Amino acid sequence: MKKITKICCIGAGYVGGPTMSVIAKQCPEIQVTVVDINKERIAQWNTTDLDNLPIYEPGLKEIVGERRGKNLFFSTEVDKAIDEAQMIFISVNTPTKTYGKGKGQAADLKFIELCARNIAKVAKDDKIVVEKSTLPVRTAQAIQNILDHTGNAVKFEILSNPEFLAEGTAIEDLIHADRVLIGGNDTPTGKAAKNALSAIYEHWLPKERILQTNVWSSELSKLVANAFLAQRVSSINTISALCEKTDANIQEISRAIGFDSRIGPKFLNASVGFGGSCFQKDILNLVYIARSYGLTEVANYWEQVIIANDYQKSRFAENIISSLYNTISGKKIVVYGWAFKKDTNDTRESAAIAVVDALLEERAEIIVYDPKVAKERIFADLDYLNTRTPEENRVLVTVTNDPIKATEEAHAIAILTEWDEFKEYDWKTIFKQMLKPAFVFDGRRLLDSTAMERIGFNYYKIGQS
Ligand SMILES: NC(=O)c1ccc[n+]([C@@H]2O[C@H](COP(=O)([O-])OP(=O)(O)OC[C@H]3O[C@@H](n4cnc5c(N)ncnc54)[C@H](O)[C@@H]3O)[C@@H](O)[C@H]2O)c1
Ligand SMILES: O=c1ccn([C@@H]2O[C@H](COP(=O)(O)OP(=O)(O)O[C@H]3O[C@H](CO)[C@@H](O)[C@H](O)[C@H]3O)[C@@H](O)[C@H]2O)c(=O)[nH]1
Known part of the structure; x- marks a missing residue:
């Protein structure tokens, strides 16, 4: 195989943005072009x-600044x-999927x-096609099948190389990856393709951390890794509800069980x-x-992770x-944080959306502050729910740049993202x-209970009575 x-x-x-930026940084001899149909x-x-890059990730702008125009290009x-x-x-x-068979569950692969189809149409010589998306x-x-039947008779080798970065720590996760997973065929060309991709990662990662598997194990490992991680969060969150009833403290429990190696x-x-x-x-x-393989018990087991997560969000809103x-x-409730976690401007499936929607159903007056999320994004998230008209959302919700002034005459503050600045x-x-x-309702266990109570707040911290 020729050198890539x-x-x-x-x-x-x-x-795509952070992953390719890191490859460009670590492999200066490789020309990396990132393309998208979204011109904006x-x-x-x-x-x-x-x-003003389209996404915020600590360390990203420095790499883009260093490599863009040299061996990193963004193009339509x-x-x-x-x-x-x-x-x-x-x-x-x-x-x-939001329509048709599998609506609300299956991945939309359009x-x-x-x-x-585009690759099949354009390719004139043999290519390695890498599945980076979660599939x-x-x-x-x-x-x-698509490549083989609609192409120009060129040979395609397909690899699965799922991405494990977490947002907010994307650059760190890419540079110090726990592991890289490469799935491919066990044929000579399949093995050569896996090695060619491995060689890219070997620029900065030790070979032992680059795992090669068959394609199906690689594809499924990605779903399983996320399921296990989410299951841990749901597991501890269900116990947080029990703590609130029993005077046990969720942080002490996390520490106690976490010490078990x-x-x-x-x-x-x-x-x-x-x-x-x-x-x-x-x-x-x-x-x-x-479910599609008839494994009902398996499906029900994993579905419970999501049911528990929905319960946690609604439980938090009901407690407020x-x-x-x-x-x-008509009560003024200030929401600190809209992003789904700190250090990202991403709000997809953020708990804040569900909590605020529940509070709006009770006609609360909401003021939102998030250091990285734009006002338009916040309204777009609420409008997308279709719970009420966009006009109603704009009557009930205000987005502010001044988190301190926002609390004047407020009845309560809800902390929904763990931004460091809230502690200061x-x-x-x-x-x-x-x-x-x-009242302060701390959905991220960010502040010190004793200090907050000493100031005079009615302070609720998730997982603590
Ligand atoms: N966001 C994460 O932290 C993360 C981490 C690991 C894996 N993943 C997986 O990676 C994949 C991408 O996630 P993302 O968060 O980067 O999505 P995203 O929505 O941020 O980006 C996807 C981009 O693909 C573009 N696109 C769609 N169809 C196109 C086409 N035919 N031609 C050119 N461009 C096209 C879109 O315009 C969009 O800009 C998903 O499968 C996701 O599950 C995401
Ligand atoms: O102890 C924890 C850890 C996380 N969370 C929440 O869980 C969500 C997901 O957090 P995190 O996993 O850190 O961020 P993601 O960017 O969603 O990353 C996950 O999803 C990515 C996309 O597939 C994977 O690549 C990553 O490995 C996987 O961690 C966020 O709302 C966190 O606030 C908690 O509530 N408690």
Whole structure:
């Protein structure tokens, strides 16, 4: 196999952008082109103002600033990039289907199929096609079929190389990856393709951390990894509800169980519920796949992770309502944080959306502050729910840039994202200007209970009575 010198990535999103930037940084001799059909997104990737890249990730703008125009390019010329590349990563979105068979559970593969057809149409020489998107097990078969039957008789080798980065720590996760997974055929050409992709990662990762498997194990491992991670969050969150009834403390429990090396300490932070574009989507997909093979018990088991997460979000909202004397109509509630976790501007499936929607159903007056999420995004998230008209959302919700002023005459504050800056606020001043009794509902266990109670707040921390 020839040495790889040109790669392209279809999809310039949360995965394609950071992943390709890191490859460009670590492999200066490889030309990396990231393409997208979304012109606006590509224009943002090419902006001279690096603070305005389409996604926010610590460390990303420095890498883009260093490599862009040298061996990292962002373009809308999809066909040209496919034609020139020896290796093509598909990193387009694979959302939950909103129509037809599998609606609400199965992954929508229309964007993947479009990419496969496009590659088949354009390619004039042999290519390695890499599934970077998260896909249902056996998708590579469908891609192979499309490529083999609609192409120009060129040979395609398909690899599965799922991405495990988490948002907010994407660059760190890519540079210090726990492992890289490469699934491919066990044929000589399959093995050569796996080694060619491995050689890229070997620029910065030790070979032992690059795992090679068959395609199906690789595809399914990605869904299983997310299911296990989400399951840990749901497990600890269900116990947080029990703690609130029993005077046990969820943090002490996380610590106590996490010390067992078989359990381990990570991913045991109780919260208002997990969000993000992946956990729910990927578990629903796993559930759908299990059900489609008649494995009802398997499907039901994993579905419970999502049911528990929905319960955590609604439980949090209901607690606000009942603590505020069962009526929040017209009451001013300030929401700190809209992103699904700190250090990202991504709001997909954020717990804040469900919690605020429940509060709006009770006609609360909501003021939202998030340091990285734009006002338009917040309204778009609420409008998408279709619970009420866009006009009603704009009457009931205000988005502010001034988190401290927002609390004047407020009845309550709900902390829904764990942004570090919330810890630094002058909570005494905030207390003084709020209506009394002043409530803080901490869905991220961010603040110190004793300090908050000493100031005078009615302070609720998830997982603690
Ligand atoms: N977001 C994450 O943290 C994360 C992490 C690991 C894996 N994943 C998986 O990676 C995939 C991509 O996720 P994302 O968050 O980057 O999505 P995204 O929505 O941010 O980006 C996808 C991009 O693909 C583009 N696109 C769609 N169809 C196209 C086509 N035919 N040609 C060119 N461009 C096209 C879209 O315009 C969009 O900009 C998904 O399968 C997701 O499950 C995501
Ligand atoms: O102890 C914890 C850990 C996480 N969360 C929440 O869980 C969600 C997901 O967090 P995280 O996993 O850190 O972020 P993602 O960017 O969604 O990353 C997950 O989803 C990606 C997309 O598939 C995978 O690549 C990553 O490995 C996987 O961690 C967020 O709302 C977190 O606040 C908790 O509530 N408690």
